[in-house]
Amino acid sequence: MNTMPQKFKVILQIEIPKLLNTSDKSWLSNTALNEMAKEAKGDNFLDLFNCRSNDVKQKLGFRSWDDFFTRTFKEDWTYI
Numbered sequence: 001m002n003t004m005p006q007k008f009k010v011i012l013q014i015e016i017p018k019l020l021n022t023s024d025k026s027w028l029s030n031t032a033l034n035e036m037a038k039e040a041k042g043d044n045f046l047d048l049f050n051c052r053s054n055d056v057k058q059k060l061g062f063r064s065w066d067d068f069f070t071r072t073f074k075e076d077w078t079y080i
Contacts, residue, residue, distance in 0.1 A: 020059050020068060027068065028056050040073075050074055 022028050033045040033056075042048040049071045052061020062068040 020062065020065060022056055028059060048073060 019026050020028055024031070026032065037043060037045045037048055040048050045051075046054055046060075050073070051071070054060070059068075062071070
Protein backbone atom coordinates (compact mmCIF):
# COMPACT_ATOMS: atom_id res chain seq x y z
CA MET A 1 0.00 0.00 0.00
CA ASN A 2 1.33 3.44 -0.93
CA THR A 3 0.96 6.01 1.79
CA MET A 4 0.99 9.73 1.10
CA PRO A 5 4.63 10.13 2.24
CA GLN A 6 5.65 7.31 -0.11
CA LYS A 7 3.81 8.94 -3.03
CA PHE A 8 5.37 12.28 -2.19
CA LYS A 9 8.81 10.68 -2.11
CA VAL A 10 8.20 9.23 -5.58
CA ILE A 11 7.25 12.68 -6.86
CA LEU A 12 10.38 14.20 -5.38
CA GLN A 13 12.65 11.47 -6.72
CA ILE A 14 11.18 11.03 -10.19
CA GLU A 15 9.18 14.07 -11.26
CA ILE A 16 11.03 16.99 -9.71
CA PRO A 17 14.44 16.15 -11.22
CA LYS A 18 12.81 16.52 -14.62
CA LEU A 19 12.39 20.22 -13.85
CA LEU A 20 15.99 20.79 -12.76
CA ASN A 21 17.76 20.20 -16.03
CA THR A 22 18.80 22.23 -19.03
CA SER A 23 15.92 21.39 -21.40
CA ASP A 24 13.99 24.28 -22.94
CA LYS A 25 11.14 24.02 -20.42
CA SER A 26 13.14 23.51 -17.24
CA TRP A 27 14.19 25.86 -14.47
CA LEU A 28 17.84 25.61 -15.56
CA SER A 29 17.28 26.53 -19.19
CA ASN A 30 18.98 29.68 -20.43
CA THR A 31 15.59 31.33 -20.83
CA ALA A 32 14.51 30.56 -17.26
CA LEU A 33 17.83 31.62 -15.72
CA ASN A 34 17.80 34.87 -17.68
CA GLU A 35 14.20 35.60 -16.68
CA MET A 36 14.93 34.96 -13.00
CA ALA A 37 17.93 37.28 -13.16
CA LYS A 38 15.85 39.91 -14.95
CA GLU A 39 13.10 39.73 -12.29
CA ALA A 40 15.77 40.21 -9.61
CA LYS A 41 16.98 43.31 -11.49
CA GLY A 42 20.23 41.66 -12.52
CA ASP A 43 21.95 40.51 -15.66
CA ASN A 44 23.26 37.09 -14.73
CA PHE A 45 21.81 34.40 -12.45
CA LEU A 46 25.27 33.32 -11.30
CA ASP A 47 26.16 36.89 -10.32
CA LEU A 48 23.05 37.21 -8.17
CA PHE A 49 22.64 33.89 -6.40
CA ASN A 50 24.86 31.64 -4.33
CA CYS A 51 25.45 28.45 -6.32
CA ARG A 52 27.74 25.57 -5.39
CA SER A 53 28.80 25.21 -9.02
CA ASN A 54 28.93 27.34 -12.14
CA ASP A 55 28.16 24.29 -14.27
CA VAL A 56 24.53 24.22 -15.33
CA LYS A 57 24.92 20.57 -16.35
CA GLN A 58 25.66 19.86 -12.68
CA LYS A 59 22.44 21.71 -11.75
CA LEU A 60 24.57 24.65 -10.55
CA GLY A 61 25.30 22.53 -7.50
CA PHE A 62 21.72 22.53 -6.25
CA ARG A 63 21.00 19.23 -4.53
CA SER A 64 17.23 19.26 -4.79
CA TRP A 65 14.20 21.17 -5.97
CA ASP A 66 13.88 22.68 -2.48
CA ASP A 67 17.54 23.66 -2.47
CA PHE A 68 17.05 25.49 -5.78
CA PHE A 69 13.94 27.37 -4.68
CA THR A 70 15.38 28.41 -1.32
CA ARG A 71 18.63 29.70 -2.80
CA THR A 72 20.15 32.81 -1.31
CA PHE A 73 21.39 36.02 -2.84
CA LYS A 74 25.07 36.79 -2.81
CA GLU A 75 26.11 39.11 0.03
CA ASP A 76 27.14 41.98 -2.21
CA TRP A 77 23.83 42.02 -4.10
CA THR A 78 21.26 44.70 -3.34
CA TYR A 79 17.79 45.10 -4.81
CA ILE A 80 17.27 48.49 -6.39
